Amino acid sequence: MNTAIERGELAGLVAPLMEPLATVLEAFGVAVIIIGVLFATVRYVRDLAAGLGDAAYDRYRANLGRGILLGLELLIGADIIATITSPLTWESVGLLGLIVLIRTFLSFSLEAEIEGEWPWQRQRRNRAAGPNDQTG
Numbered sequence: 001m002n003t004a005i006e007r008g009e010l011a012g013l014v015a016p017l018m019e020p021l022a023t024v025l026e027a028f029g030v031a032v033i034i035i036g037v038l039f040a041t042v043r044y045v046r047d048l049a050a051g052l053g054d055a056a057y058d059r060y061r062a063n064l065g066r067g068i069l070l071g072l073e074l075l076i077g078a079d080i081i082a083t084i085t086s087p088l089t090w091e092s093v094g095l096l097g098l099i100v101l102i103r104t105f106l107s108f109s110l111e112a113e114i115e116g117e118w119p120w121q122r123q124r125r126n127r128a129a130g131p132n133d134q135t136g
Helices: 009-049 054-085 090-115 119-129
Strands: none
Touching: 009 054, 054 090, 090 119
């Protein structure tokens, strides 16, 4: 059978769709970060006006982190999709790996900053609390 998949033509059909999709996803990731910063800042100003002081600052940092975290996740997805459109060389694979590693580390650090603990600490705490404890 001489199908398009066997001849490798499917990659040729899909690749042109992936490049604009990756670009849209990148733009969406950046937009999410910008909107997250704007939302967090407006909320911070409102909290300050309400006299929340230190609590306003803590909430501001958490809201900023959430917006950046979501945007970074979208940017990582865009990077992965973009690899479909580029020829795979050791250099391009290494560069993608480095970008994903850096963005994943940033995401991980931001999540720890927002939650106030590393994910494995939260898992241990939840296991120690037991299945009947509803606080975790």
